[in-house]
Amino acid sequence: MRQPPGFTDQTQPHSVCKLQKSLYGLKQAPRQWFQKLTDFLQHQGFGFSRSDPSLLIYHKNSIRLYILIYVDDFLVTGNDEDAIRSLLKQLRAQFALKQLGNISLFLGIQVTHSPTGFFLSQEHYATKLLNDAGYKDCKSAPTMLTPDKKKKEPNLQPLKDPSLYRRLAGSLQYLSITRSDIAFATNRICQHMQSPTEHNFKALTRLLRYIKGTTSFGLPITTGTLELRAFSDADRASDITDRKSVLGFCTFLGTNLISWTVNKQATVTKSSTEAEYRSLSAAASDVLWLRRLTTELDMPQSSPTTIYCDNTSAMAIAKNPVFHARTKHIEIDYHFIRQQISTGNIQLAHISSKNQIADILTKPFSIARFHELRNKLTTRTPNA
Known part of the structure; x- marks a missing residue:
């Protein structure tokens, strides 16, 4: 603490004013x-x-x-x-x-009431984002990303206006509060905020064009069962720059999507099994938090929460308490999932890759497959 210029007492140079009341605008x-x-x-x-x-x-x-x-x-x-x-x-x-x-708008999230529940969207925010970016009248795109079928040399020339990239990337992060379908693309874009290139900006504009055609999309909240279930997936070594894997998981309460996460894993994994196992561990942490929260909201989970995974080897490691060559290098904190299985908080179930909803959080897809997974993720228009 120090006195503002002109208020210093020469006889007591190290004294400061005592704050009697917090003023609006101050940090405290x-x-x-x-x-x-x-x-x-x-x-x-x-x-x-x-x-x-x-x-x-x-x-x-x-x-x-x-x-x-x-x-x-x-x-x-x-x-x-x-x-x-x-x-x-x-x-x-x-x-x-x-x-x-009655709630209609909270922190930029529009809440529409319906006979079956609520619909959460950020249509006004998405429209403002497109206007600020100059893409109000752009042509819409059917997907947020395009699968890399042909390996072309990307344009690595530094972007002339990186501040614009950072501002738009930050806005996309806030838009993903109700738009789980753009979570993967937004996560990839935000990884290059320090030194964005022309190639990165092209990916960002592709996402803006996708949002142009889906501004009214949002998240429905409907009545139904109150059972938690989660889906976990990973894409090993998907980042060509550092070969780290991307994990993604989402959690449903009945038919309602209530939580989703996309993250790049902290370390390089040695196999797809290890990448999936680390994703399972992250999903288990989120599930345990949601189980505590639902209990406080008078919705206790009487049975173990099922986490669906499409990798049988990762499930076998999670259920097997014996350490061996494939797991001895994995940090011990990832193995807590075994204890949660034994105590009955969670259980693992295999699911085919075709039905793995969390796939949309880890990799790009063709138009048909992307729309199929988006529907399973329940991201849709208000009247769908």
Whole structure:
């Protein structure tokens, strides 16, 4: 801490002003606001979720209330309308709040109500992204990437305006919150933000052209079963620059897609089996977190969560507690999946590559195959 210019006391040059109240715009202001709000909610009987620190839960008798906080925006829901109204009245007495009624827009995500549930999309954000990039009237593309059938020498000339590339790549990351179909392409694009080339920018514009034809696509949330299931896949040595593998997994709650991840693995793998095994371990970690969260939301998983994998060798390693030549070099933390299988938290099931939904998160496909997997991922238009 130091005094601003002109405020230094010559007799006490090392003294600073004492902050009596956090001001909006200062670094500590959001933390102070969050602390004040959560202190008030805890005084009303709410408690922090162990799985998500931004989620507070009220559980008393048969009343269930949930508050999800993001800085100064938050959602309130529960099973008792009178309790919700009473809580909002108390909040308005303490804070200057603007109550917007039933959810329709939250953090740029549009929420459309339907007889069967909700539909989440970012159509306005996608349209704004295309306008800012100058692709408002571009020709749409049927897929986000094209399979590399012919190995052509890429144009490695440095991009003249890397700041434009970085800005668009960051926007695509936010768009992928509701668009799991662009997660793989976005992950590949964001790997070159430091020194983008003309070849990288061409891949980015291809993705923008795909978004042009799918701006209304989003994620449906419908009523149904509350059973978790996950799909895990990996594409070994797919990155030609460092030969690291790409892992991808997605998790469904009933028919609803609720979580997905695309990552480049940290180390080079020696086989497809090892790449798939590391992907299984990552998927298991996500499943365990979701099992804890669903339990806190009164949706306990009474049976082991199934993770579908199309590699029988990786499944055999996960179930076999004996270390041998193929596994002794793998870090010990990846083997925790064996304990989770033995304790009954998860179980593995084989699935054919044709039905492996997570394939769309690890590699490009032909138009027909891409559209087939996209439909299984439930990414669609509101009226589909």
